[in-house]
Amino acid sequence: MRTEEPRAIHLADYRAPEFRITTVHLDFSLEPEATHVTAKLQIERLSGSGPLTLMGENQKLLGVALDGRALSPGDYHLDDKSLTLTDPPSKLTLEISSQINPAANTELEGLFLSNGMFCTQCEPEGFRRITYFLDRPDNLSVFTVRIEASKEQYPVLLSNGNRVGGGDLPPDENGNGRHYVAWHDPFPKPSYLFALVAGDLGSIHGDFTTMRGRPIALDIYVEHGNEPRARYALDALKRAMAWDERAYGREYDLDIFMIVAVSAFNMGAMENKGLNIFNDKVLLATPETATDDDYARIESVVAHEYFHNWTGNRITCRDWFQLSLKEGLTVFRDQNFSGDERSHAVQRIQDVRALRARQFVEDAGPLAHPVQPQSYIEINNFYTATIYEKGAQVIGMLKTLVGDEGYRKGTDLYFDRHDGHAATVEDWVKCFEDACGRDLSQFRLWYRQAGTPVIEARGTYDADARTYTLELTQSLAPTADQPEKKPMHIPVRIGLMGKDGSALPLTLDGENRAGPDSRVLEVTQKFQRFVFVDVAQEPLLSLGRDFSAPAIFRNPLSLHQRAVLMGKDSDAFNRWEAGQTLAAEIMLDGTSHTDYIAAIGEVLARAEEDPAFAAQMLMPPTESELAAKKTPVDPPRINGARLALVRAIALAHQDRLAWLYEQMRDAGDYSPDARSAGRRALRNACLRYLTAADDEAAAGLADAHYRTATNMTDMIAGLAALTRMESPLRDSAFTHFHDRFRSDPLVLDKWMSLQAGSPLPETVTAVRGLMKHPAFDLKNPNRVRALIGAFGANHLRFHNGDGSGYRLVGEVIRALDGVNPQVAARMAGAFESWRRYDQDRQAQMRAELVAIRDLPGISPNLFEVAGKMLN
Numbered sequence: 001m002r003t004e005e006p007r008a009i010h011l012a013d014y015r016a017p018e019f020r021i022t023t024v025h026l027d028f029s030l031e032p033e034a035t036h037v038t039a040k041l042q043i044e045r046l047s048g049s050g051p052l053t054l055m056g057e058n059q060k061l062l063g064v065a066l067d068g069r070a071l072s073p074g075d076y077h078l079d080d081k082s083l084t085l086t087d088p089p090s091k092l093t094l095e096i097s098s099q100i101n102p103a104a105n106t107e108l109e110g111l112f113l114s115n116g117m118f119c120t121q122c123e124p125e126g127f128r129r130i131t132y133f134l135d136r137p138d139n140l141s142v143f144t145v146r147i148e149a150s151k152e153q154y155p156v157l158l159s160n161g162n163r164v165g166g167g168d169l170p171p172d173e174n175g176n177g178r179h180y181v182a183w184h185d186p187f188p189k190p191s192y193l194f195a196l197v198a199g200d201l202g203s204i205h206g207d208f209t210t211m212r213g214r215p216i217a218l219d220i221y222v223e224h225g226n227e228p229r230a231r232y233a234l235d236a237l238k239r240a241m242a243w244d245e246r247a248y249g250r251e252y253d254l255d256i257f258m259i260v261a262v263s264a265f266n267m268g269a270m271e272n273k274g275l276n277i278f279n280d281k282v283l284l285a286t287p288e289t290a291t292d293d294d295y296a297r298i299e300s301v302v303a304h305e306y307f308h309n310w311t312g313n314r315i316t317c318r319d320w321f322q323l324s325l326k327e328g329l330t331v332f333r334d335q336n337f338s339g340d341e342r343s344h345a346v347q348r349i350q351d352v353r354a355l356r357a358r359q360f361v362e363d364a365g366p367l368a369h370p371v372q373p374q375s376y377i378e379i380n381n382f383y384t385a386t387i388y389e390k391g392a393q394v395i396g397m398l399k400t401l402v403g404d405e406g407y408r409k410g411t412d413l414y415f416d417r418h419d420g421h422a423a424t425v426e427d428w429v430k431c432f433e434d435a436c437g438r439d440l441s442q443f444r445l446w447y448r449q450a451g452t453p454v455i456e457a458r459g460t461y462d463a464d465a466r467t468y469t470l471e472l473t474q475s476l477a478p479t480a481d482q483p484e485k486k487p488m489h490i491p492v493r494i495g496l497m498g499k500d501g502s503a504l505p506l507t508l509d510g511e512n513r514a515g516p517d518s519r520v521l522e523v524t525q526k527f528q529r530f531v532f533v534d535v536a537q538e539p540l541l542s543l544g545r546d547f548s549a550p551a552i553f554r555n556p557l558s559l560h561q562r563a564v565l566m567g568k569d570s571d572a573f574n575r576w577e578a579g580q581t582l583a584a585e586i587m588l589d590g591t592s593h594t595d596y597i598a599a600i601g602e603v604l605a606r607a608e609e610d611p612a613f614a615a616q617m618l619m620p621p622t623e624s625e626l627a628a629k630k631t632p633v634d635p636p637r638i639n640g641a642r643l644a645l646v647r648a649i650a651l652a653h654q655d656r657l658a659w660l661y662e663q664m665r666d667a668g669d670y671s672p673d674a675r676s677a678g679r680r681a682l683r684n685a686c687l688r689y690l691t692a693a694d695d696e697a698a699a700g701l702a703d704a705h706y707r708t709a710t711n712m713t714d715m716i717a718g719l720a721a722l723t724r725m726e727s728p729l730r731d732s733a734f735t736h737f738h739d740r741f742r743s744d745p746l747v748l749d750k751w752m753s754l755q756a757g758s759p760l761p762e763t764v765t766a767v768r769g770l771m772k773h774p775a776f777d778l779k780n781p782n783r784v785r786a787l788i789g790a791f792g793a794n795h796l797r798f799h800n801g802d803g804s805g806y807r808l809v810g811e812v813i814r815a816l817d818g819v820n821p822q823v824a825a826r827m828a829g830a831f832e833s834w835r836r837y838d839q840d841r842q843a844q845m846r847a848e849l850v851a852i853r854d855l856p857g858i859s860p861n862l863f864e865v866a867g868k869m870l871n
């Protein structure tokens with residue numbers, strides 16, 4: 001908590017460090033309320049003649065020694081954020097002792113307690129809460145760590161690297177046994193990758209042999225009893241290790257790779273060198289406790305954190321403005337891994353859906369920022385969808401532009417050139433210019449300009465000349481930080497389709513042989529014209545295939561033409577896209593649904609060919625997705641229009657839906673594989689329609705679905721249908737679920753989320769009631785996200801006309817800020833689009849935001865977010 005106005009940090013102010021800490025010896029004596037930390041630092045001057053300032057906060061300094069000589073307080077300057085030596089020698093050894101209180105650390109940054117175990121979170125600036133240090137990513141040090149603790153309470157003591165020692169120590173004054181373990185990590189790393197874990201933990205073990213035959217021990221640590229729930233993560237880890245060798249030629253480097261699951265964690269997971277720390281939500285799974293979506297998420301997060309070993313750890317970021325260098329790239333890698341393991345089309349649809357839901361909204365609102373931001377007040381606020389998801393899309397475009405081979409050449413060069421260094425986004429792009437001989441100067445604007453480009457197409461066919469002229473216009477609206485935008489370098493993948501759905505060759509004027517069926521046009525100007533020759537018939541344009549850029553593609557087609565693309569486009573992504581656009585037009589503009597319902601009939605007729613894809617096709621845009629398309633947003637109207645469309649589909653295709661529902665029933669044991677998950681997804685999509693009437697028969701079917709389910713995926717599908725209904729069956733099913741899983745917080749989170757997401761009028765009251773449930777805990781981010789986060793995403797009820805939804809979320813954010821500012825700032829995202837709503841709702845949301853911003857003692861995290869939203 002700080003009282004002064006927080007100051008912004010600017011990329012332009014970056015200065016190379018004047019000092020480097022080459023080696024660190026850390027000594028921990030762990031006690032929940034009084035942990036002693038001794039840091040012995042070898043420091044050398046790199047340049048300049050200025051003072052040595054080490055960042056440090058939330059600790060009691062016990063002593064400082066310079067080259068073995070104890071310093072008195074007059075020898076250094078100490079304030080609540082740093083420790084400074086005004087005239088240090090050019091080489092020195094500094095020994096710093098301090099005391100910290102992990103038990104009081106509710107911010108969950110630095111060293112804290114999670115359900116009785118010690119663990120750390122140091123990215124981005126948590127290490128300064130452990131000791132005084134050059135806590136910046138361009139300071140790379142070799143770490144040796146010795147941890148001492150009660151042997152009985154904390155039998156497992158972990159840190160980065162390889163274990164180099166350990167043993168029993170004399171008992172403490174109360175006669176309790178003590179022990180220690182020492183760890184050494186030979187790879188120099190920034191302090192944000194430091195990790196420590198201590199607790200009474202169970203574990204499972206596996207092994208992996210690298211492509212050069214090196215054996216690697218794999219250990220996953222969990223709370224006792226959870227061992228079987230970590231099996232899938234171990235399996236995913238091995239597949240990720242093999243994939244990174246195949247796809248990028250990257251081999252693991254230490255002898256041991258460890259993962260620990262913890263219950264109180266701000267992030268999803270953290271890639272600390274050799275010791276990944278996971279939010280248990282994205283690690284633990286059994287068929288009885290996790291859904292197919294959970295399994296897919298675990299697979300992708302395990303892979304993501306593992307992939308960071310090269311993209312993040314071996315090559316790290318020079319400063320936090322380069323965050324997307326590691327995050328955008330690693331998300332791109334995990335998305336490709338998941339696509340290879342599952343289905344590329346389904347993966348692409350899900351990634352784009354997530355991008356639009358979070359990143360497009362960010363780009364269109366007051367929090368818009370480039371993939372490489374130019375300034376921040378609180379770096380924790382910049383772990384955003386733009387840095388992660390748009391950053392990944394930018395790398396996908398780069399790959400499209402240089403081709404698969406060029407991409408591999410570029411990444412090989414990047415690993416060769418920058419291994420062991422703290423790099424920049426510029427370094428990354430330069431590798432592709434050098435490896436592929438391309439000029440990417442205009443492409444760099446993707447890192448510098450915020451906002452979502454719009455690409456409008458206009459096609460004209462000349463039957464006599466047999467030519468098709470395609471005119472593409474790009475535009476980028478101003479954002480708060482940038483009033484003027486330059487044209488971007490955008491890869492636009494297109495195809496042309498004949499009346500019967502056949503592909504027409506794309507031959508550009510001047511080419512002397514028939515072109516391909518699908519091609520990438522490089523758009524670099526505001527307006528560009530492409531002329532295709534030998535076009536045998538008037539074509540239908542398929543624009544932005546495979547979502548070739550994070551842009552809004554506008555293809556002016558009739559309802560009927562969209563329905564044709566939805567049924568026949570050879571590009572799976574654009575089949576889905578045509579369906580989404582069509583459905584949105586029906587719901588927002590009230591146009592006829594005849595073509596769409598007929599096209600859904602074709603989807604259902606072919607659904608068995610690819611159930612996972614069909615399930616995606618059957619899901620119309622969500623209420624939030626619709627809200628992002630048209631202002632002023634009218635939440636009850638959107639809800640009503642969507643329900644009406646779902647009911648119309650259900651009515652038109654009832655028999656086929658019921659037949660598929662039976663066909664997709666699985667008889668055998670549960671398996672989380674993609675094919676089985678796809679069948680369940682399709683069956684549950686059918687259930688959504690078959691229960692759309694929300695009447696007694698629908699409640700009966702949903703209840704039967706829930707009661708006969710043999711896995712969590714189906715149980716949740718049944719409950720999700722019931723949660724919309726006013727039925728006694730709803731209450732009894734929710735009670736049944738609660739009683740069965742009352743001692744399992746992760747599963748109760750799902751129970752809370754479903755109730756918070758209900759469209760029923762009394763949802764606000766229900767959420768207020770659930771906040772008093774013994775399982776709810778403001779100190780645990782998973783609980784807060786499950787209940788309040790899910791409610792904030794409930795478009796209809798969060799935007800209740802009486803403002804009750806806003807007040808609820810506003811109150812929680814204000815209470816949470818004193819406990820965990822990072823999570824509080826994130827929750828405030830619920831208000832991000834407030835200007836898109838009607839006057840009444842705007843005024844109510846604005847009032848909440850003002851009350852948040854004026855909160856006495858507000859954290860810099862929340863201040864920055866609320867302030868930007870109000871400006």
Ligand SMILES: [Zn+2]
Pocket residue numbers: 304308326327330
């Ligand atoms: Zn990451």
